[in-house]
Amino acid sequence: MTLTTVSEIYAFEGIQGVYKHASDVTNCEMEFSVYVPSSAALEMAPVVWYLSGLTCTQDNATTKAGFQRTASELGLVIICPDTSPRGETVPDDPEGAYDLGLGAGFYLDATEEPWSSHYQMYSYITQELPALVAEHFPVDLGRQAIMGHSMGGHGALTLWRKNPELYKSVSAFSPICHPIDAPWGQKALNNYLGTDVGEWSNHDACALLLNHGPIEGVQILVDQGMGDQFIEEQLKPDQLELACGMVGQDLLLRRQMDYDHSYYFIATFIEDHLRHHAQALANL
Ligand SMILES: N[C@@H](CCC(=O)N[C@@H](CS)C(=O)NCC(=O)O)C(=O)O
Numbered sequence: 001m002t003l004t005t006v007s008e009i010y011a012f013e014g015i016q017g018v019y020k021h022a023s024d025v026t027n028c029e030m031e032f033s034v035y036v037p038s039s040a041a042l043e044m045a046p047v048v049w050y051l052s053g054l055t056c057t058q059d060n061a062t063t064k065a066g067f068q069r070t071a072s073e074l075g076l077v078i079i080c081p082d083t084s085p086r087g088e089t090v091p092d093d094p095e096g097a098y099d100l101g102l103g104a105g106f107y108l109d110a111t112e113e114p115w116s117s118h119y120q121m122y123s124y125i126t127q128e129l130p131a132l133v134a135e136h137f138p139v140d141l142g143r144q145a146i147m148g149h150s151m152g153g154h155g156a157l158t159l160w161r162k163n164p165e166l167y168k169s170v171s172a173f174s175p176i177c178h179p180i181d182a183p184w185g186q187k188a189l190n191n192y193l194g195t196d197v198g199e200w201s202n203h204d205a206c207a208l209l210l211n212h213g214p215i216e217g218v219q220i221l222v223d224q225g226m227g228d229q230f231i232e233e234q235l236k237p238d239q240l241e242l243a244c245g246m247v248g249q250d251l252l253l254r255r256q257m258d259y260d261h262s263y264y265f266i267a268t269f270i271e272d273h274l275r276h277h278a279q280a281l282a283n284l
Pocket residue numbers: 052053054055056060064098149150151261262263
């Protein structure tokens with residue numbers, strides 16, 4: 001599969017790159033970023049996938065999360081995909097709202113028209129992009145972790161719980177924990193998957209845990225700012241805590257006083273998340 005380099009910049013002795021490629025899965029051109037630490041020249045590196053939230057591209061986390069210093073120290077490759085398919089032919093929210101369509105792929109495979117021909121972000125992230133990355137970068141796909149923010153936190157938790165054999169470690173900032181019970185999630189699931197609420201539960205972290213049980217030996221790390229304006233209506237961390245408690249899933253939910261939903265919050269704690277993943281991946 002062909003890859004085009006958009007940019008490559010030297011950072012903390014590694015390379016922060018942005019790349020684009022034609023995706024057969026999302027049926028359009030996609031961009032993503034990869035940070036490769038210098039240690040990957042000697043040994044294939046473990047990978048952390050970072051899934052972003054509503055309105056984001058690969059660029060937000062790459063330029064604002066500040067992960068490069070710790071990734072370099074720990075020898076982690078960090079991959080930031082885009083949050084949706086892109087381009088003139090890709091459908092968007094009819095009213096131009098930020099919570100559906102472009103920038104709002106919700107990390108699932110849409111089954112409904114007009115979304116299904118492009119909005120296949122689940123298959124893109126779990127299959128097509130890893131295969132492409134393995135062809136072009138020094139990555140050990142036997143050691144993968146996944147994390148994300150908000151909609152990307154929902155993506156990280158659901159992709160992990162559906163694929164524990166792929167992702168050996170998981171964490172999230174301010175995740176949408178229970179999308180079937182939140183306006184952002186209900187709008188997206190209704191549009192992308194149709195009205196069958198039974199199907200929605202395959203894309204809801206709380207429902208997946210309750211229906212399929214815990215993953216032994218994995219601790220979920222979640223940071224949630226208590227000054228986040230979306231906490232009550234959209235994010236519902238208490239629901240995740242309840243679901244984990246009910247099934248015996250190990251969860252470290254850190255309620256961080258005063259922090260909001262922004263990248264300042266993420267930048268403050270991302271080092272802890274990368275150390276959490278490095279430790280889990282080192283034990284494999
Ligand atoms: N634009 C929305 C909020 C969108 C939002 O907060 N997006 C988060 C993810 S859910 C984000 O990361 N935004 C981009 C950024 O801060 O760089 C609003 O005004 O209510």
